[in-house]
Amino acid sequence: MASYSIKELENLSGIKAHTIRIWEKRYNLIVPSRTDTNIRYYCDKDLKRLLNIAILNRQGIRISEIAKFSDEELSERIVNMASDSGDAAYNIEQLVIAMVDMDEVKFDRILSRYIMHEGFENAVIKVIFPFFERIGILWQTGTINPAHEHFVSNLFRQKLMVAIDNIMVTDNQKAKKFILFLPEGEYHELGLLFYNYLIRKSGQIVYYLGSSVPFNDVVETSKMVNSDYLFTTITALLSKDETVKYLKNLSKAFPLQKIFVTGQQIGQILKQPLSNVIKITSPHDFSETLKSMI
Numbered sequence: 001m002a003s004y005s006i007k008e009l010e011n012l013s014g015i016k017a018h019t020i021r022i023w024e025k026r027y028n029l030i031v032p033s034r035t036d037t038n039i040r041y042y043c044d045k046d047l048k049r050l051l052n053i054a055i056l057n058r059q060g061i062r063i064s065e066i067a068k069f070s071d072e073e074l075s076e077r078i079v080n081m082a083s084d085s086g087d088a089a090y091n092i093e094q095l096v097i098a099m100v101d102m103d104e105v106k107f108d109r110i111l112s113r114y115i116m117h118e119g120f121e122n123a124v125i126k127v128i129f130p131f132f133e134r135i136g137i138l139w140q141t142g143t144i145n146p147a148h149e150h151f152v153s154n155l156f157r158q159k160l161m162v163a164i165d166n167i168m169v170t171d172n173q174k175a176k177k178f179i180l181f182l183p184e185g186e187y188h189e190l191g192l193l194f195y196n197y198l199i200r201k202s203g204q205i206v207y208y209l210g211s212s213v214p215f216n217d218v219v220e221t222s223k224m225v226n227s228d229y230l231f232t233t234i235t236a237l238l239s240k241d242e243t244v245k246y247l248k249n250l251s252k253a254f255p256l257q258k259i260f261v262t263g264q265q266i267g268q269i270l271k272q273p274l275s276n277v278i279k280i281t282s283p284h285d286f287s288e289t290l291k292s293m294i
Contacts, residue, residue, distance in 0.1 A: 002100070004042045006032075012096055012134060013050045014089075020050070027067035029053060044100050051093040052078050058089060088114075088126040095131050099152050107155055120163050124194055125283055128156060132190070153190060160193045167200045176228040176293055181209035181218055183234060183246060191262065192233050198283060199231070202290040219253055227257060234263040251277050260286070 010017045023029040030049055032040040042050075052074050056066050061077075069077070091114050098107035115123040135148075178199050182189055189211045199206050207225055209217065218230070230250065234243055250259050251274040262280045280286045 002044055003033075004047060006040050006042070009042050009047060009050060012047060013054055013093075014134070015050065015054055023053075023063060027063060029063070029067055047100060048097050049074070051097055055090050055093055088130070091127050092131045092134065095127070095152075096135065099135070099148050102148070102151055104151075104155065107152065111156070111159065115159070120159075121198075121283070121287075129191075129283075156190060157193065160190065160197060164193070164197050164200060167197070169200075170203050170205060172203060175203055175205045177205045177207065177225055178229045178231055179207045179209065179218065179221055179225070179227045180231045181213040182211045182232060184212050184214050186233070186235060187211045188235060189233075192231070194283065195231060195233075195262070195280075195286065198287055198290060202287075202293065204290070204293065215249065215253075222254060222257070229258050229260060230254060231260040232262075234261060247274060247277055251275070 004012070006017045006020060009015075009020060013020075020030075024032065030042070030046045032042050032046065034040060049071070053063075053066055056074070056077055057063055066074070091110055094110050095107060098104075098110060111123065111127070114127055118126070131152075180192055180196050180199070182192060192211075196206055196208050207221060207227070209221060221227070222230070232250075234246070247259075247261065255276065257276065259277045260280050261277060278289075280289075
């Protein structure tokens, strides 16, 4: 069983720590345990109860009323809401609970239902990406067991691979050629796989090299296939100086190609724009770029 600080509870639930304390004091909604030095900490049960409370409160039920519910009544209300599959926030919170419980059946049911109602792209943009952003900070701090990361990442990876596999490979001679890769030492490729999906769906050609690709391998591949574009994702793996150096090396090595790059740090790091390096801020913006190629 994991334990969470009140700040970590805030990150996972989206409820401010100040509000959580008020709910504790005024309504006794959750009762934290305390360390020997009197510091609050919370367990998985507290997290799940808080997520369910947040769902009901967002639906307009007053906290004073929710406070009267037993755990059974709270769960029953949540189950009755399951038919509202279009509520992205509800689905994100339910995915967090499924992750904590390591419940593959529940995780798959929630995600599959949302995909069925809203479509695969909307599911990724509105639910999956926000879900990973919400829990990502806890992976970095070690609060969530690495097993949780492998569990949900592999489940989502399966969905992505099926979606990609269902796209017919284009035989259009005029299609643009993209090389997709992650820098050497970078292994988190879920985002790159989704951009792979978007590019293939738009009718372009993708050479997917995957994770941790040596720089020279990218150069050799581009020579062999005569690529038009490169696409990569850079996370916090590289330092600021290393990232700038890497992008400059890419720009110099591929002067005739456009290089698309994503990553949370890119906008802050790349202060001085490079002529052939294009920052991608969101899948939606990139989709609009792809439309202009058709």
